[in-house]
Amino acid sequence: MASAPDLAFVVKICGITNQEDATAAVEAGADALGFNFYPKSPRYITPQRAREIIAAVPGAYFRVGVFVNPTEKELFEITEQLSLDVLQLHGNNCCPVSLSRPYRIWRSVAPGSEPAPNQHDAEAYLLDTPTPDFGGSGRTFDWRLATNGRNLAERHSYRIVLAGGLHASNVAEAIEMIKPWGVDACSCLESSPGKKDPQKVRDFIHAARQATEQLTARNI
Numbered sequence: 357m358a359s360a361p362d363l364a365f366v367v368k369i370c371g372i373t374n375q376e377d378a379t380a381a382v383e384a385g386a387d388a389l390g391f392n393f394y395p396k397s398p399r400y401i402t403p404q405r406a407r408e409i410i411a412a413v414p415g416a417y418f419r420v421g422v423f424v425n426p427t428e429k430e431l432f433e434i435t436e437q438l439s440l441d442v443l444q445l446h447g448n449n450c451c452p453v454s455l456s457r458p459y460r461i462w463r464s465v466a467p468g469s470e471p472a473p474n475q476h477d478a479e480a481y482l483l484d485t486p487t488p489d490f491g492g493s494g495r496t497f498d499w500r501l502a503t504n505g506r507n508l509a510e511r512h513s514y515r516i517v518l519a520g521g522l523h524a525s526n527v528a529e530a531i532e533m534i535k536p537w538g539v540d541a542c543s544c545l546e547s548s549p550g551k552k553d554p555q556k557v558r559d560f561i562h563a564a565r566q567a568t569e570q571l572t573a574r575n576i
Contacts (some may be wrong), residue, residue: 358362363387364572365387365426365466365537365538365564365568366387366388366418366517366537366538366539366569367385367386367387367388367538367539367560367561367564367565368386368387368388368389368390368418368420368517368538368539368540368541369386369388369389369390369540369541369542369545369552369560369561370389370390370392370399370420370422370519370540370541370542370558371390371392371397371399371542371546371550372389372390372399372401372409372450372505372544372552373399373401373405373550373551374389374409374410374550374551375409375413377551377552377557378409378412378413379413380416380552380554380557380558381552381557381561382413382417383538384554384557384558384562385561385562385565386417386557386561387417387418388417388418388419388420388463388538388540389413389418389419389420389440390421390422390444390540390542391405391406391409391410391418391419391420391421391422391438391459392419392422393421393422393423393426393434394422394424394446396424397424398549398550399542399549399550403433403434403437404437406421406438407437407438407439410438410439413465413495418441418442419438419439419440419441419442420440420441420442420443420444420462421434421435421438421440421442421443421444422444422446423444423445423446423488424444424445424446424447424549425447425448426445431443431455432456434534435455435456435459436456440459441459441460442459442460442461442462442465442479443459443460443462444463444482445461445462445463445464446464446555448465460479460480461477461478461479462478462479462480462481462482463478463480463481463482464482464483465481465482465483466482466483466485466496467483467484467485474539478514479515479539480514480515480516480517480537480563481514481515481516481517482517482518482519483516483517483518483520483536484520484540485520485521486517494521495520495521496520496522496526497498499530499533499534500548515536515537515538516534516536516537516538517536517537517538517539517540518530518534518536518538518539518540519539519540519541519542521544522540522541522542522544522560523537523544523545523556523559523560524559524562524563525563526557527539527541527560527563527564527567528563528564528566528567531564531567531571532567532571535571538563540562544556544560545557545560
């Protein structure tokens with residue numbers, strides 16, 4: 357996979373639970389696949405199953421592990437089992453950890469807020485609709501809050517990954533307004549919890565790519 361500075365824009369498909377969805381997303385051009393290791397999520401996947409999917413689906417994409425308030429022991433045990441590239445950390449207890457090798461860190465922060473002082477180790481910050489379940493609601497938030505996040509990105513060289521209720525019909529508007537480094541979609545692309553609709557995945561990725569290309573062309 358290309359290093360992050362070489363990627364002008366990232367399209368992530370999250371909540372991958374099976375090989376068919378992973379293959380469809382990669383073939384459609386996804387830059388990243390998210391595997392959710394939060395047991396309370398309807399898209400939870402065991403590390404063993406995630407390892408099988410990753411082994412079966414080759415390609416140049418980020419393998420993203422999604423964690424909610426993991427202990428250092430849990431984080432260590434799961435990352436040691438898998439060939440992950442990115443740790444996406446949600447919750448208040450996700451402090452920097454010592455692992456056997458360096459990982460890219462994406463941290464979830466509330467739209468419109470600053471990262472906590474102990475969270476400045478991130479390559480990117482994920483802005484998602486706040487919920488008691490740490491995302492996955494399929495609902496958008498007030499994108500005017502995300503423009504504050506963009507200003508933070510400009511001031512501090514943060515990268516912003518936008519999530520929350522994104523799909524093919526609204527992702528272009530979101531990209532135009534927020535100008536994020538990446539977009540992340542999950543539940544709006546599903547036919548049922550944990551199962552993606554391949555056409556919705558293709559349409560979302562196409563719409564995101566087209567919007568980014570148009571934005572780039574205007575800024576040249």
